[in-house]
Amino acid sequence: METHELKAAWQAIDKRFERENRLTWQLLRDQRLDKVRSSLWPLIMGQCLQMLFGIVFILLAVLLWNTSAKPVATMIAGIVVHAYGVIVIITAGVVLGKLRSVDYAAPVLAIQKQLAQVRRYYVISGMIAGLPWWFMWVPVLMVLIGLTGVDLYAHTPWTVWSGIAVGAIGLLSTALFHRWSRSSKRPKLARYMEDSVTGSSLRKAQLQLSELQRFEED
Incomplete structure (x- = not known):
């Protein structure tokens, strides 16, 4: 075989190996990215449940607006409950929107950055939905009792104010513990809190x- 023929044969073999390696890498990438998408389904379902959770509070407030007697304190509680429901829905919708915008055709590093952004919004969404419950049980209780025509604040104002005081202490304790x-x-505890x-x-x-x-990279 002539030298140029041998060189051409080796080039053909190299191109074939390169093409096969490319196909193998693409197959592996597609399989791993499918697993990434599948692993995110619980997160998607969780945000959908959070939206339903917010709808429940909006409906609770709507029921209050339809009652005849609405004392000022109960009205304020209803506004708080309604606003909480709307905010919870919005934050969950933002997380779902960020998940939907992830470009799985992008390089792996770019996908990681996009998921890091999803994580930031997810953490914020969880804080908005969870931390207010140090206080939220008070207006929710006022609305529930208000639906029966009773003004909780007028009958037992100490219940409302003590609930707010307990919430303030609880929220401050949570912030101090987080810090x-x-x-x-405490690296192990910090890592555990980060994972949680x-x-x-x-x-x-x-x-x-x-x-x-x-x-x-390999």
Whole structure:
């Protein structure tokens, strides 16, 4: 075989291997990204449930607006409950929108950055939905009792004010514990707290993307 013929044969073999490697990598990438999408379904369902959760509070407030007697204190409680329901729905919708906008055709690093942004909004959404419950049980209780035509604040104002005081103490304690747990002196606890707010779905997706990135770099 002539030299040029041998060189052409080797080039053909190299191109074939390169094409096969490309196909193998694309197949692996598609499989891993399918797993990433699947692992995010619990997060999607959780945000949908959060939206339903918010709808319940809006409906509760609507029931209050349809009652005849609406004392001022109960009206304020109804506005708070209604606003909470709307905000909870909006924050969950933002998270779902961010998840929907993730471009799985982008490079792995870009996908990781997009999921990191999803995580930020998810944490904010969880804080907005969860932390107010140090106080939210008070207006919810006022609305529920208000639906029976009774003004809780007029009958037992100490219940409302003590509930608000307990909520303030609880919220302050939560903030102090969060700050204490994130200290560099307690790395294991800090990592546990970080994982707890991230959610298992996002952690699993991020782990799969990290493995895919390592394979890509190799």
